[in-house]
Amino acid sequence: MASKQLFSVFSKLVISTNSLNIARPICTTSSKLREVVNRKEMLKTVPAMDEGTQGEKSVEIDYGLNKHELFPTAETPNKLFNGIPFKDIPIFHIKVSKNNTLIALTDAKGDFKIVRSCGSEGFKHTRKGTNIAAQATAITIGTKAREQGYKTIRVKVKGLGPGRMSAIKGLQMSGLEIISITDATPVSWNPPRPRKPKRL
Amino acid sequence: MTLKHVSFISRTVFVKNNDVEAACRVLNRILGREGLIDQYRRTRFFEKPCQFRRRINFERCKSIYNEDMDRKIQFVLRKNRLDAFPGAS
Secondary structure, eight states: OHHHHHHHHHHHHHHHHHHTOOOOOOOSOOTTTOSOSOHHHHHHHSOOOOOSOTTSSOOOOOTTOOHHHHSOOTTGGGOEETTEEGGGSOEEEEEEOSSOEEEEEEOTTOOEEEEEETTTTTOOGGGGGSHHHHHHHHHHHHHHHHHTTOOEEEEEEESOSTHHHHHHHHHHHTTOEEEEEEEOOOOOSSOOOOBOOOOO | OOOOOOTTTTTEEEOOTTOHHHHHHHHHHHHHHHTHHHHHHHTTBOOOHHHHHHHHHHHHHHHHHHHHHHHHHHHHTOOOSSSSSTTTO
8 A cells, every 4th residue: 555655756756847847745645545534434334243043133024924833832742753743853042242152062951062163163253253164164063063963953053143144044054854943042131230341 | 131041942943945045034134123233242242331321321312212202103004083084085
């Protein structure tokens, strides 16, 4: 950048000496050339972080939506899926945060079988908190689970973050059959006092 | 306010025809409509009392405006006349 500016300044100088005009003063920084003028304006141009909440604000109406098939009922726990009652199907717990994604396979009681995270997958630092990392992690843990004989699973998602959607997609890509998706985000209307807001 | 929800009964969507994305969208839409996602985002950082007051006042004004607007729209769309849509036929 600096070399570019210097070049432009020198080229102007050359032109000015050639045309015998009054030479412009040499200044290395120009306010017009600076990229970031205002932080607020800069943040407007940056796209919002993907939190895996596609369709959150949509107002579309599902015409062909069969509510009896889409949502669980009182009989659901004993309903059979591939010969297993719903309450005994193993669970994939996905914990999503801004900077990481953790995926754990447990049985219906909640005993851990396999645990993987974006960090243990080899993604380090800011790369952990990306949807690509989450998808790669989900694919590896999914294939591992398939090797161990798991076929049908249910998914429980906790938190908002870049890996929310892509982790579920990755699990499906690895060949597992996802029966249901549950949201377990901890939301409270009278929480303990949260941390102070960030200031920049 | 917060009731302990039963896992895998509440906030659960079944996946139909292996279409995970559609199921996610339905789930997200329900969560968004119920205000759960907004509340989650709001409680990440402490909301100062002045911000709280500002937000509450804004929401109050918005709901009053929405109520009035709904009434107006209902008034314009009322159909208790002999010919429901005059000039349309």
